[in-house]
Amino acid sequence: MTSVSTAAVTTAAHTPGAPAPAAGPGVAVRLQGVSKHFGDASRPPVLDRIDLTVAPGEFVCLLGASGCGKSTLLSLVAGLDAPSDGTVEVPDGRPALMFQEPALYPWLTAGQNIELALRLRGVGRQARRAEADRLLALVHLEGSHAKRVHELSGGMRQRVALARALAQEGRVLLMDEPFAALDAITRDVMHDELTRIWRETGLSVVFVTHNVREAVRLGQRVVLLSSRPGRIVREWTVDLPHPRRIEDSGVAELSVEITDHLRQEISRHGR
Numbered sequence: 001m002t003s004v005s006t007a008a009v010t011t012a013a014h015t016p017g018a019p020a021p022a023a024g025p026g027v028a029v030r031l032q033g034v035s036k037h038f039g040d041a042s043r044p045p046v047l048d049r050i051d052l053t054v055a056p057g058e059f060v061c062l063l064g065a066s067g068c069g070k071s072t073l074l075s076l077v078a079g080l081d082a083p084s085d086g087t088v089e090v091p092d093g094r095p096a097l098m099f100q101e102p103a104l105y106p107w108l109t110a111g112q113n114i115e116l117a118l119r120l121r122g123v124g125r126q127a128r129r130a131e132a133d134r135l136l137a138l139v140h141l142e143g144s145h146a147k148r149v150h151e152l153s154g155g156m157r158q159r160v161a162l163a164r165a166l167a168q169e170g171r172v173l174l175m176d177e178p179f180a181a182l183d184a185i186t187r188d189v190m191h192d193e194l195t196r197i198w199r200e201t202g203l204s205v206v207f208v209t210h211n212v213r214e215a216v217r218l219g220q221r222v223v224l225l226s227s228r229p230g231r232i233v234r235e236w237t238v239d240l241p242h243p244r245r246i247e248d249s250g251v252a253e254l255s256v257e258i259t260d261h262l263r264q265e266i267s268r269h270g271r
């Protein structure tokens with residue numbers, strides 16, 4: 001296996017000496033034949049020959065049982081880890097990341113947490129302040145620049161974390177169960193906010209969850225992964241109109257269908 005890293009793309013050649021052709025326009029993320037083993041090669045791979053393409057501006061939800069490799073897949077797209085085989089391409093540069101834990105620095109204010117991401121991007125001091133305020137307004141936290149992390153609710157912290165992710169200026173936003181720790185009402189509000197921001201910014205989003213309704217509520221496409229080996233077993237296009245609500249009959253019906261497939265995968269894995 002050959003591994004080539006650039007600022008924009010992490011590429012491991014499909015077969016030694018034969019890198020895949022570069023992703024063309026119309027591609028935000030492309031995985032081709034991606035497999036991932038950890039340690040013991042006698043065990044099935046965590047990910048097995050994953051082919052997945054995300055278009056610019058597309059919102060894709062990755063769904064699967066606990067431990068099926070969703071976070072592993074995200075970390076490969078983020079360039080935090082390299083595939084054992086296959087290629088991962090992100091032509092528009094390093095993706096932005098957001099996790100379940102907001103992971104804000106408690107000794108900094110909300111605004112300073114965002115400014116730190118801007119500073120790491122090389123944005124000058126004065127522009128940082130203005131940009132942090134713009135991002136705080138985007139996540140509906142106007143006037144919260146000076147608030148300390150302990151003064152913020154869980155939902156507000158995730159808004160700051162989202163603003164900080166947006167400050168990274170990636171054209172691809174990778175989200176790993178970002179709302180899993182929030183109560184149902186706050187999560188619902190955050191679904192609205194994320195949908196609004198996604199539509200305003202035109203970002204490509206890859207959103208990992210094991211909540212089927214959340215996936216259908218948010219995604220244009222839902223991709224179901226099996227467990228050990230992690231393969232794409234099925235995907236659905238969600239053509240329900242926005243705004244969507246978690247209790248909409250269309251969301252509920254598709255969720256029932258997807259849940260049936262998810263159950264089959266879980267019981268197959270258990271056997």
Ligand SMILES: Nc1ncnc2c1ncn2[C@@H]1O[C@H](COP(=O)(O)OP(=O)(O)OP(=O)(O)O)[C@@H](O)[C@H]1O
Pocket residue numbers: 038039046064065066067068069070071072073210
């Ligand atoms: N660095 C690592 N070293 C060894 N094994 C790992 C490593 N990272 C992940 N794994 C294993 O890979 C499998 C998939 O883990 P991963 O976190 O990607 O699953 P997941 O679908 O995101 O799970 P969850 O929904 O519970 O967060 C698990 O069995 C995990 O123990």
